[in-house]
Amino acid sequence: MANELRTGDEETPVVDDVAQRTLARRSILSGAAIAAAAGVTLLTSGSAEAATTVVKTVRQDVVLTYRYNATTRATVVTKCRTRRVTVRLVGTAVQLKNAKGVWTRIPYVWSRARQRLVYDHYLHLRLMAAARPPTPKPPTPPPPAPTPGPSSTNPYLSDDAAWHLLRRASWGVSAASLADVSRLGIEGWVDWQLAPSAIDDAACDAVLSRLPAQSDPIWQVNGDIQSGAREGWQQMQSVLTGHAIRAMWSRRQLQSVMDDFWGNHFNVTCPHDNVEESRAHYSATIRDGAFGSFADLLWNVTKHPAMLTYLNNRDSDLLHPNENQGRELLELHTVGIDAGYGEEGVLNSARLLTGLSVSYDSGEFLYKPWKHWTGAVTVLDFTTANATKSAGLVVAESYVRHLAHHPATAHRLALKLVRHFVSDDPPEPLVTALAATYLANDTAIAPMLRQLLLSDEFRASIGQKFARPFEQIAATVRLLDIAPDRAPSVDGIQALVWQAGAAGHSPFGWAFPTGYADVAAAWSSTGVTLTNWNTTRALVEGWWPNSLVAPELATWLFGSTLPATHGEAVNVVARRLFGRALAPKHVAAALAFLGVGAGDRVTADSGVASWEAGGLVSLLLDSPYFQCR
Secondary structure, X not given: OOOOEEEOOOOOOOOOOOOOOOOOHHHHHOOOOHHHOOOOOOOXXXXXXXXXXXXXXXXXXXXXXXXXXXXXXXXXXXXXXXEEEEEEEEOOEEEEEOOOOOEEEOOEEEEOOOOEEEEOHHHHHHHHHOOOOOOOOOOOOOOOOOOOOOOOOOOOOOOOHHHHHHHHHOOOOOHHHHHHHHHHHHHHHHHHHOOHHHOOOHHHHHHHOOOOOOOOOHHHHHHHHHHOOOOHHHHHHHHHHHHHHHHHHOOOHHHHHHHHHHHHHOOOOOOOOOOOOOHHHHHHHHHHOOOOEHHHHHHHHHOOHHHHHHOOHHHOOOOOOOHHHHHHHHHHHOOOHHHOOXXXXXHHHHHHHOOEEEOOOOOOEEEOHHHOOOOOEEEOOEXXXXXXXXXXXXXXXXXXXXXXXXXXXXXXXXHHHHHHHOOOOOOHHHHHHHHHHHHHOOOEHHHHHHHHHOOXXXXXXXOOOEOOHHHHHHHHHHHOOOEOOOOOOOHHHHHHHHHHHHOOOOOOOOOOOOOOOOOHHHHOOHHHHHHHHHHHHHHHHOOOOOOOEOOOHHHHHHOOOXXXXXXXXXXXXXXXXXXXXXXXHHHHHHHHHHOOOOXXXXXXXXXXXXXXXXXXXXXXXXXXXXXXX
């Protein structure tokens, strides 16, 4: 188009500042702070109703490509398609009917100068992160006793091998997964999980079918976005929702865990500029390669349009090699910053990747030989004449595969895997053994994982990992047997993603190529802790999201026969949640929370069997019995 469209300095929507409500822990456990769980609100209470509402047909410049300045929050639309749409204007908010006929806010603002709707990426990011849960009014429980803080050598977890395996190699213990381990044994379950295509996952697939197809080719998604058949920002939201669905309800649990692991190792932030058509396909590429050859996975990721766009390699050329992807390929994806390649190595790495680009028409990968830098290069122990432009793609692949087979890459991948599955302080003998297995098996990932999960070090590491926010949400959903929204809705699942984002852990949401930190110290701040407590209570009580399908809590805990006394009841709850009884001093703390004695009789009207069940479960899930893994 002749003129670029700009937002951020012309028509900026009115957006409230982030509402941060810091409340005492017990207020949170009683639900008074649930309204702050989203962290961001886009309209103050009652403002939507008070604003003027108009339904009208207007022109919309549907964004195809754009640039965004995070400092100025200005969006520059470089390519768009104009259409006429019927929208509802609520004050400055623009709403469009979704597929279910519900008015939904979209990231567009009304431009008086252009007399049409124009895209605003800053608003887009706010909408992706925002949620407005209702403020519940539950009964106020008695003041609780304090609970113990987390410890790197946690004495609270069950030492049952099945529970330990599922806390680490899946997104959390569930009754179904415990039955699978019981049926197959530890080794059998690991082997079963390492062959995900043989696992019947029809129930999860049915939930995923509510989303746009996640593995559609990029050219098809790109065409759909340009024609208006799909919205780009909804396409990216579906990546996050799909990830949550697999984490919470897929039977292919280890594949989903590794999808998250590799997704952070090869981080492409979602949402992000100009990857609407490719981001879902990128995640599908990682899932498909989660257990295969790392050399294959590395090459497929390196030349993927999402990665080439995210790290700016698509525009890198012989005159101006962009060092971003060449540097991250070495520093983050393979050998690591201590390998000794130096700045000359970074520049040569970038030169080798010139020409790896993206088709502007289809959005698919395209090698552009006229952009490829030629000449002899050396990176570490890789040397090539790199003599012709036509052979540049072959040279680039040879270089990437060489890095995948480098001993420094083997050690670095083994270190990250052991840190993720075993301990924040990885035992070096296990790291060395896994690196040797990796090299001996031509970079195959599955043999490393099998050796790791069946190792003595893994078995002895109970309690040495700490649940990050999304991990705790997923584990809670699985443990309490909470089911997805009724078809065709995914609203509740999306709300869980927003809740994780409020604690700083939305899937694939880290703003830098490093991916999220995988050590407890990064997730122990007051803000993260308070948000986790908010989320736990809201989820357990069904306050927010309130569209997920959950069993009646007291029935799930006790079945048809109530325990005789409150002392017995506390440990029935503990065994249901953790596979073990509480330590005596923690039973006493739970009884103090309930305001009863150990010998007090339990009846159908008792708080533990009715209105206080959610409070007790939330309290226990916010303790080291559940937060540590």
